[in-house]
Amino acid sequence: MALDASTFETITPSRFIAFTVPHPTCSDSTLRVAVLDSPLQPTDSPRVGAMLVPEGRETDWIFSTESGHLQLLFSSPGISRLILIGTLFKEGTLTLLQSRAYHRSLECSLQHQGFEVWSKPLLLALSPKSLFKRGIPEIPLLSYEDSLVSSVVVHECVGCHVGEMLVEDVEIENESDHGREFRRRLRFKRMPNLIQTEICIIPERDCDGVCIGGDVGFVPDLKVLVHPYLGPMVAGLVLNSEYVEGRIRMGFRPKALCLGVGGGALMTFLRNQLGFEVMGVDSDREVLRVARKYFGLEECEFVRVVVGDAFESMNKLVCRGKLNGRRSSFDDCEVNGFGGHLVVEDEVNCKFDVVMVDLDSSDVRNGVRSPPLEFIRKDVLLAAKLVLCEFGILAINVIPPSRSFYDNLVSHFQEVFHELYKIDVGNGENFVLIATASPLVFSVEDCGNSFLMRLKSVIPEAFINSITKI
Structure with a gap:
C-alpha cells in the first residue's frame, strides 16, 4: 500500500512507521x-534527526x-522525529555479508560517503511542514557509537522451540580499562534485543x-561471568x-538446578568455580548442541x-523426592549423564541448595520479558520451593516490561x-530476585566461612x- 505524503506533515507522538524504497545507488538492495x-508533546519548533544504520x-x-x-531517539535530546535509514540486501547478498566480519572504524566512515547527498530529498519529504517556516531546513545526521x-x-x-539463532564472535571496548576484549554471543532472532548468552573467548x-x-x-x-545478570544471580548465594x-x-x-541452559555459562561457572553439582533443564536440543560446540558446556x-x-x-523432581530409595527415570525427558537416570538415595539428596531461573517469554508480541507468565503461577512457585533444601534459595532473572508486572x-x-x-543489575533492564525457602540469618563477613x-x-x-x- 502506497504511503500518503501528507502522513508525515505533522508530528504525532509515539507514531512509528517503517517502509522500504529502492536504493538510489545499489541495485542489489533496498x-x-x-x-x-x-512520545513527548512536540514543541513549536520540532527538530528532526536522521541516522544511517552501520552496514x-x-x-x-x-x-x-x-x-x-x-x-536511539531518547539518546538524542531535543529530537522530535527520528528517521532511520538502513540497507536491506537481497537474500544471497545478505548471506555473503553476514559471513564476513564487521569492522566499525573501517566501514562506518566509508558508508557515510555520499549519504548526505542522496538522502537529502528523502529526508526533506519525511519532515513536518513546520520545519520549513524559515526555508529549506538542514537535517542533522546523528551518529551511533557503542562498545x-x-x-x-x-x-x-x-x-525446535527458540527458532532461528546465531552465534557471533565480537570484539568490544572494555570501559573499565579502555582496552579491548573478545566475546562470544548467542542470540535468538525472535528476540532481537536479547543476547541469550555471552562469554569471554x-x-x-x-x-x-x-x-x-x-x-x-x-x-x-569460562573463568568469569560477563553476562550482566549472571554475576548478581550467583551473588545471591551469600544468603x-x-x-x-x-x-x-x-x-x-x-x-544447583538451572532452569534454562542457553550457552551453559552459568552451569559451567557453578561447577568449576564454586564446586557445585549442577543439573540444567532446557526445552531445545539444538540450543544444547550449540552450548556444547561453541560455549564450552x-x-x-x-x-x-x-x-x-x-x-x-x-x-x-518433586515427585521423585517423595520416592524414598527408588530409582526412576524422567518419563518424558531425555537425561544426559548418569547413564540417563537419577539415583534417589533419600529425600534430602533429591533437593537443591539453589534453583536458578533464566527463562524468557517466547511471545515476541510482548517484547522481551522474563520470566514467562507461566512461572508466576502459584503451583509452579510451590514446586520450585519444594525442590529446595530447607535453607535453599531461588534466584531468578527478571526483565519487567512494566511496573505492574514487577509488582x-x-x-x-x-x-x-x-x-x-x-x-x-544496573543496566536499566534486569533485576535479580532471590527468594528463600526458610528465614535466613546471614553475614557478609568471612569469619572462617x-x-x-x-x-x-x-x-x-x-x-x-x-x-x-524487599
Whole structure:
C-alpha cells in the first residue's frame, strides 16, 4: 500500500512507521526507512534527526525494532522525529555479508560517503511542514557509537522451540580499562534485543594482530561471568552461604538446578568455580548442541542436562523426592549423564541448595520479558520451593516490561516464599530476585566461612553488597 505524503506533515507522538524504497545507488538492495515521532508533546519548533544504520548491523535490535529506535531517539535530546535509514540486501547478498566480519572504524566512515547527498530529498519529504517556516531546513545526521568494534557470525541454526539463532564472535571496548576484549554471543532472532548468552573467548594461539574474522580461531574462557545478570544471580548465594559451608564440611557437594541452559555459562561457572553439582533443564536440543560446540558446556559426573520443559521437570523432581530409595527415570525427558537416570538415595539428596531461573517469554508480541507468565503461577512457585533444601534459595532473572508486572511478580513470590531480596543489575533492564525457602540469618563477613571466601573471590563484592530485602 502506497504511503500518503501528507502522513508525515505533522508530528504525532509515539507514531512509528517503517517502509522500504529502492536504493538510489545499489541495485542489489533496498532501503528500510523507519520514522519515529517522540512520545513527548512536540514543541513549536520540532527538530528532526536522521541516522544511517552501520552496514552489517541492520538486524541488531537497536536498528531493527521499535523499542530500539525509541532508545536511539531518547539518546538524542531535543529530537522530535527520528528517521532511520538502513540497507536491506537481497537474500544471497545478505548471506555473503553476514559471513564476513564487521569492522566499525573501517566501514562506518566509508558508508557515510555520499549519504548526505542522496538522502537529502528523502529526508526533506519525511519532515513536518513546520520545519520549513524559515526555508529549506538542514537535517542533522546523528551518529551511533557503542562498545562494539567488530563482529562476525560463526554459526546459524534453528531450534525446535527458540527458532532461528546465531552465534557471533565480537570484539568490544572494555570501559573499565579502555582496552579491548573478545566475546562470544548467542542470540535468538525472535528476540532481537536479547543476547541469550555471552562469554569471554581467547585466541587459540598467541600471535600478533589477532582480530575477529581473521585466521586465528577462538576458544571459550569460562573463568568469569560477563553476562550482566549472571554475576548478581550467583551473588545471591551469600544468603545461604553459611548453610552451604556446613553441608560442604559434612562431606556433601552443594547442588544447583538451572532452569534454562542457553550457552551453559552459568552451569559451567557453578561447577568449576564454586564446586557445585549442577543439573540444567532446557526445552531445545539444538540450543544444547550449540552450548556444547561453541560455549564450552561439558557434561561430566557433576554436570548433567535434561532436555524437557522446565515446569514439568520440576514437578517430576518433586515427585521423585517423595520416592524414598527408588530409582526412576524422567518419563518424558531425555537425561544426559548418569547413564540417563537419577539415583534417589533419600529425600534430602533429591533437593537443591539453589534453583536458578533464566527463562524468557517466547511471545515476541510482548517484547522481551522474563520470566514467562507461566512461572508466576502459584503451583509452579510451590514446586520450585519444594525442590529446595530447607535453607535453599531461588534466584531468578527478571526483565519487567512494566511496573505492574514487577509488582505482581513480587506479590506472588511473597505469598509462597519466606523472604524476598533483590539486586538491581544496573543496566536499566534486569533485576535479580532471590527468594528463600526458610528465614535466613546471614553475614557478609568471612569469619572462617571458606565457601563465602571462595564466592567473594569469583564474584564482584559490589553485587553482594547491593542485595536488599524487599
